[in-house]
Amino acid sequence: MRPRTSSRSMMAMLAAVIALTLASSSAVSDTPPAASAAQQAAMQAWERAAAIGPQHRQLHWFKGRWKEHIQMWMEPGQPPRIEQGVAEVRPVLGGRFMEMRHRGQFMGKPMQGLGYSGYDNLSGRYTDIWMDEGSTAIFVSHGDYDAASKTWTYRGQMRDPAQPGALIPVRQVVRITGPRSYVFEWYETRAGQESKTMQIDYTRL
Template sequence: MHRTTLLSVVVSVGLLAASAACAQDKKAPAMTPEMQAQMEAYQKAGTPGIEHGKLAAMAGNYDLTVKSWYAPGAPPSTDPGTATRRMILGNRVLVEEVTSSMMGQPFTGQGLHGFDNVTGKYWATWNDSMSTGVMLSEGTCDAQLACTYTGTHHDPVTKKPQTSRMTSRWTDKTTEVFEMYGPGPDGKEVKMMEITYKKRP
């Protein structure tokens, strides 16, 4: 567990324990204003809001059309796929599981999507069967869930961090288009992937 997350858990548990002790033992001292403020901050940070409700509306089963560009100027490779999205952790996080193919090989992936009440930004992670690493992304979305993310992962060839730009938009109530851009051979940004999600009834 990340140190910051562990610290948050420890502080939260401590504050809740103090509150419970105060409630059960009338002789126990009341929480200090500082402790009360800390507890309220943690409760606010952990309470699902409007943004989490928007993520929940994306839950369901999807058919995918996956386009991948392996070389600048070359036509894309197109593969079918499926995705399942569902909410976890008390409607705080959307988990996405994808099955498709890539470069002629079976491909599976899993992503997490959330909204951080503390930073006010959306975040995402991505793992798949063609890597042992993880991509971490952060971004913003408008009221219609048109989003722009910046993600970072370690490039297998250079071993260095590589940054990608990702966008997503809903063209209608059941269709989402995801696009991913990254550095080409000359370092300039090129389109690498486009996924069209079609939600099943």
């Protein structure tokens, strides 16, 4: 994971700087000083970054309980393995993100998964993260939305357990197919060839 300062840490540092500035200024006066123009501009920028917009409300469409029909292609040219599952999706953190909790089967064993999706006001892109009991890695991808096809397309990379150090490009497609249904597709690129290795058809319960 790349070392970086999180939004939470940056907000905490900004608040601390403003608080210390105001505290030092008010030490010689009982009247709290007004925030400077720079401080007001910084606070307004943070408010815009945290604001809920149409892209966030758009993701609220996925709220609810879903039946999953899962197909997984383990080898090219072979029929897919079929599994079933249930997913529950809800808005969290004031509606800024959507949380998915998955329960199903994988290779005949129970499998749980947890995912979050949202829209980053600063980058202007959607972000999706996923983790489950099949790995200790957290998969992160970024994408965009096409209104004409009602499709989100995300791209990321995953490490290949069978080839230590190798990174596999991944493309994820989320497409609304009806008022109570959508499909999720997972594509992997290996040796320069992209192929679909998983598809999940969701039906609202």
